């Protein structure tokens with residue numbers, strides 16, 4: 062990774078939780094058309110953690126194929142993290158419990174997807190079968206999708222700048 066420095070308006074070492082939902086554990090075996098050449102979820106997590114280091118923030122990663130474990134993680138992490146990035150993955154269209162748990166934390170939450178989940182059927186950027194509707198977006202702070210693994214660094218970069226912004230998402234402290 063390049064050592065170029067990113068200018069930030071703040072210097073707080075924000076702690077950001079990255080959650081990957083059901084099926085992301087199979088990342089290396091999923092469609093190359095949708096997910097690209099990334100080898101594994103561990104590689105993706107390392108990439109985001111390193112990017113976080115370059116930005117001067119701490120990334121805590123969590124993934125599970127079980128909705129209940131994701132709920133418990135959100136419940137127990139809410140007091141120590143400043144924000145969430147989540148790829149709800151297999152819970153995207155029906156993840157009300159997880160969506161609600163994130164909303165209950167009151168913390169900024171950015172939804173991410175490798176694919177453009179609203180792309181038309183047949184689009185090279187979408188899932189193939191056409192647009193799907195996420196149950197997370199309506200209470201998310203923001204969303205980044207359609208850029209494969211770069212969706213994650215897009216979400217992370219924007220979130221860090223927004224958390225540094227006292228008039229916007231900056232945590233009290």
Ligand SMILES: O=C1C[C@@](O)(C(=O)O)C[C@@H](O)[C@@H]1O
Nearest residue numbers: 084149150151153174175176
């Ligand atoms: O598992 C996934 C991954 C996904 O969230 C994405 O990153 O593009 C899109 C979801 O529809 C799908 O179920």
